[in-house]
Amino acid sequence: MRYAFFIALLVLAGCGTAPSRIDNICAIFAQKDGLFNNWAREANTASQRYGVPVPVLMATIYTESGFRAHARPPRTMLLGFIPWTRPSSAYGYAQALDGTWETYKNETGRWGASRSDFGDAIDFVGWYHRKSHDRNGIALTDGYRLYLAYYSGHNGYARGDFSSGTRAAAERSASIASRYENQLRACGYR
Numbered sequence: 001m002r003y004a005f006f007i008a009l010l011v012l013a014g015c016g017t018a019p020s021r022i023d024n025i026c027a028i029f030a031q032k033d034g035l036f037n038n039w040a041r042e043a044n045t046a047s048q049r050y051g052v053p054v055p056v057l058m059a060t061i062y063t064e065s066g067f068r069a070h071a072r073p074p075r076t077m078l079l080g081f082i083p084w085t086r087p088s089s090a091y092g093y094a095q096a097l098d099g100t101w102e103t104y105k106n107e108t109g110r111w112g113a114s115r116s117d118f119g120d121a122i123d124f125v126g127w128y129h130r131k132s133h134d135r136n137g138i139a140l141t142d143g144y145r146l147y148l149a150y151y152s153g154h155n156g157y158a159r160g161d162f163s164s165g166t167r168a169a170a171e172r173s174a175s176i177a178s179r180y181e182n183q184l185r186a187c188g189y190r
Contacts, residue, residue: 018067025058025180026187028067032118042119050126051133055180056143060125060150063173064095069116071095093121100128125150132157143177144170 021027032039043054065071073090077083089098092115096104104124105113113120132138132149136157139145147170149157156162162170 018069022062022067023179025055025183028058039118039122043122045119046122046126049123050130051140052126052129052146053141053177053181055177055184056129056141056146057122057125058180059143059173059177060129060147061093061122062176063147063169064090064150065093067093069093069118092116093118094124094128096121096124104128142174144174147173 019028019031021031029040029043043057046052046057047054061067069092071090071092073088073095090096091098094115096115101113101115101124104127105111108123108127110120110123113124115121115124128150129138129140129146132146132154133140135154136145136149138149138157145157148162148166151166151169152162
């Protein structure tokens with residue numbers, strides 16, 4: 001009985017760890033295909049629900065958090081050396097802000113959703129990208145513009161309110177989505 005408890009504890013402890021090869025979507029899905037988590041299934045469910053391709057969803061999470069469940073923006077420094085506040089409330093796989101996360105939970109009825117749960121986070125990304133499509137007319141396959149809207153917000157995107165750094169991150173996210181699409185074709189995860 002004691003061994004079963006420790007085995008279950010080890011399995012659960014591995015649920016929140018980042019995959020070791022985030023450059024390859026097939027490796028991510030192979031590593032996160034277990035009894036308590038199945039990222040391929042969760043990504044496909046979100047893709048079907050919102051119409052956003054799996055590679056675009058996964059590339060957004062890669063760009064936002066590097067698949068780290070408890071990612072947060074770094075703290076600002078007071079006087080150059082004292083850790084101070086964080087620049088935003090972004091948290092989790094999707095780096096969702098507090099207010100946007102609450103809106104998501106209210107609109108979807110997913111009251112128990114957690115930003116550090118991959119299934120909830122990828123559903124959030126799909127929901128947000130679908131909103132970007134509905135509000136700003138962005139094609140659901142356009143990883144570049146979807147990421148611009150994701151990072152800048154729907155209103156910021158509509159105003160064209162993004163820096164060169166945001167554009168570079170969007171280019172990186174679109175490139176990752178393209179690479180992930182090719183990898184998925186090769187390994188057959190669907």
